[in-house]
Amino acid sequence: MAGFVIAIDGPAASGKGTIAAGLGLRYGFPVLDTGLLYRAVGVTVQRGGGDPADAATAEAVARRLDPSQLEDPAFRTREAGEAASLAAAHPGVRTALRQFQQRFAQREPGAVIDGRDIGTVIAPDAPAKLFVTASPEVRAERRFKQLRGQGEQVTYDDILADIRRRDERDSARAASPLVQAADAALLDTTQMSISQAADAARRIVEEARARWEASRQG
Numbered sequence: 001m002a003g004f005v006i007a008i009d010g011p012a013a014s015g016k017g018t019i020a021a022g023l024g025l026r027y028g029f030p031v032l033d034t035g036l037l038y039r040a041v042g043v044t045v046q047r048g049g050g051d052p053a054d055a056a057t058a059e060a061v062a063r064r065l066d067p068s069q070l071e072d073p074a075f076r077t078r079e080a081g082e083a084a085s086l087a088a089a090h091p092g093v094r095t096a097l098r099q100f101q102q103r104f105a106q107r108e109p110g111a112v113i114d115g116r117d118i119g120t121v122i123a124p125d126a127p128a129k130l131f132v133t134a135s136p137e138v139r140a141e142r143r144f145k146q147l148r149g150q151g152e153q154v155t156y157d158d159i160l161a162d163i164r165r166r167d168e169r170d171s172a173r174a175a176s177p178l179v180q181a182a183d184a185a186l187l188d189t190t191q192m193s194i195s196q197a198a199d200a201a202r203r204i205v206e207e208a209r210a211r212w213e214a215s216r217q218g
Ligand code: DC
Pocket: 012, 013, 034, 035, 036, 038, 039, 081, 084, 085, 088, 089, 114, 115, 116, 117, 118, 166, 170
């Protein structure tokens, strides 16, 4: 019997990472940001002189990836996000990373996992599923501030173009595209502050938790 899995999906800079971290703290669950796995693959391919768009190279790196080594700040850059999006489109890369994610989802008493295909592919039976989104402009604004805070020299227009390109690539790919699971609650954070979004997510998850507990008793 798996624990209480909270699956959070959504496009880049939708606020899902912040929401995931808040829910992890609230429930005392470990949190897995699966974007970091794909970022690690993309960056490692590039460090070896390869191209993340090349399926064989990216797959070989994904098979050898050590998922305990995700703390590298280089994985959080704009370039890493782009490399990740390219690497993530290869079915072989996704397969190589699947087992680690599914084991994480089996943790007791529960786990929070965020990404693009958590509610659809990695943990389709998760009792709590959220699809977090916001307009491209608002997401670009958030990512722009974050990257500037990290000292990256970027413009808002560049980031908006990145976001649109990645939305298109992540949604249009054949392998596990970004799509809202039929049973996921939609949370549009366009008009929300971070704390409002976190509150709204908490309410959705509390309801799911009450249903989950009732079903276990019955
Ligand atoms: O969430 P993020 O920006 O760190 O994700 C980086 C890229 O990795 C994103 O463009 C798509 C890909 N990704 C994915 O395909 N599946 C996931 N579960 C997480 C990320």
